[in-house]
Amino acid sequence: MRFRYRNAQTGKSEKRALTGVDFLWLILQHVLPKGFRRARNFGFLHANCKRLIALLHLLLKFDPKRFMPARKERPAMLCACCGAVMVIVRTRIRTTSSAVVAVLPRIGVAI
Numbered sequence: 001m002r003f004r005y006r007n008a009q010t011g012k013s014e015k016r017a018l019t020g021v022d023f024l025w026l027i028l029q030h031v032l033p034k035g036f037r038r039a040r041n042f043g044f045l046h047a048n049c050k051r052l053i054a055l056l057h058l059l060l061k062f063d064p065k066r067f068m069p070a071r072k073e074r075p076a077m078l079c080a081c082c083g084a085v086m087v088i089v090r091t092r093i094r095t096t097s098s099a100v101v102a103v104l105p106r107i108g109v110a111i
């Protein structure tokens, strides 16, 4: 059996040829025994538990921003006409994640 994979150390795509049994052995190494769950998919490590993680940060007095890299400053936007530094006055990006669209029922009008 031949397959292509990405080498994690070099980051490059490589090809490999194995027997079917050896290929299945490689795949089955990642299958957990019955009754086990991956730790990253369970409890407060689950992707849907961001609020719980924020609560844990608060309770444990842990500031994750201390370990985050500093943001890079963006270069100033210059006006194409006069070359002056432009200031962002307003953006059109909504603050809510999903737009709520009101669907009004159609009302029939009899004439």
Ligand SMILES: [Zn+2]
Residues within 6 Å of the ligand: 079, 080, 081, 082, 083, 084
């Ligand atoms: Zn200008």
